[in-house]
Amino acid sequence: MKRREFVGLIGGAVTWPAVVRAQQSKKIPRVGVLWQGANAETHPYFKPLRDGFKAIGYGEGSIIFEDRFFDKNSENLDLLARQLVELKCDVLMGITIPPALALQRATSSIPIVFVYNPNPVGSGLVSSLNRPGGNVTGIAHVTAYLAAKRVELLKDTIPSLSSVAVIWDPSPAFHFATQPELEDTGKAAKQLGLSFGSFECSGPEGLEDAFSKASRFGAAILGASGWHVFVLRRIAELAVAAKLPVIGQADPYPEAGLLMSYGANWTTVARDAAPLVKKILEGEKPENIPVQEPTAFDLVFNLKTAQVLGLQVPPIMLARATRVID
Known part of the structure; x- marks a missing residue:
């Protein structure tokens, strides 16, 4: 074997394992x-x-x-x-x-x-x-800082509205979300001349009672919660049965059958x-790394639910909507 071929062979033998080791050492996160x-x-x-x-x-x-x-x-x-x-x-x-x-x-x-x-x-x-x-x-x-806006949107959607309720989650983990939300909602309701009520609901088993109490009001707001998203169909059924217009926090709420939502996507x-x-x-x-905050918020209506509730959503509100579910 010629010396050049021998050196090349040795060089290849040394280099190849190094490449393999480099590939193997690349960590998958x-x-x-x-x-x-x-x-x-x-x-x-x-x-x-x-x-x-x-x-x-x-x-x-x-x-x-x-x-x-x-x-x-x-x-x-x-x-x-x-x-x-x-x-x-x-x-x-x-x-x-x-x-x-x-x-x-x-x-x-x-x-x-x-x-x-x-x-x-x-x-x-x-x-x-x-x-x-x-x-x-x-x-x-x-979510908490959009509470006042949701009251305003309910009033704009239902001009005859005279009262509003909040169904909120008393779980300790959500205390720092629900307390500002309740305070802001109450203040906004007072400014708009609406009577205000709040009803605790810590889990799906309490929904029927919460909606029964909230049905005495003209409309309701669903507060921050970690479990709502898994029982939205049940929530929508109870809201429709109570003839209660409800605003949720994001588009999954009207998609499930509630009247409307306002919040980040x-x-x-x-x-x-x-x-x-x-x-x-x-x-x-x-x-x-700064905490990110949404800069755009969606207003979504479910017109089928509006029809069932006997509501006519004002054209100006439909024009403001990000999305309308027919």
Whole structure:
């Protein structure tokens, strides 16, 4: 064998394993996601979140997701959070307030991104929206701060309206969302000359009683909650049976059969969480990533429900709508 061929052969033998080692050493990021809900099939924002990752280059095989779900009872929530920490995930995600708080209790070092939180500062997840501090950042959907606007929209939609009620979730995890919401709603109702009532509903088992009480009012607002989205059909059935116009927080509410909604597009919120995770995977620290807030809000009407309720939505309101469901 000629010397040149021999050297080339040796060089190739040395270089090839180095290339393989380099390829093998490229770490696939691992993202742990703690969901409030029964499973992926029944969660309306599971697919939008995955689509958000695909849109920024994290498709099949380029990222590992560790999903954990809890439904209704939260006794094992902290256990699930600790499981994700023990898996040494690169980033953790908490979908709604209780999962995010559980992850925060479980670790102060692994980066956490929260999604669907109406009051991140009040709930203690971050120090401020611009400078979160610590290991947490995410997306706020500012539900509580839209409360007064929802009262105004109900009055504009039903000019004869004289009273409004709020059905709200008293769960401790939502205290920092519901309290500002109740206060803002009450103030807005008073300014518009509407009588005001509020009724607690901590879970699906209390819906019938809450709607029975709220039916004495001219319209109702559904406050912030982590479980409404899983029983929207039942909520809509009760609202229609009570002949009660109801405004919800996002388009899944009128899609299920409620009269209307006003708020951030929750599908967009889910998709927008992926770029935040990407920033962290690329080296940015959560403490330096400002909490994102939606800048656009959708007004959606269900005209079928309006007809069943015997309401004529004013043309000016339909013109203002982002979407009308026929």
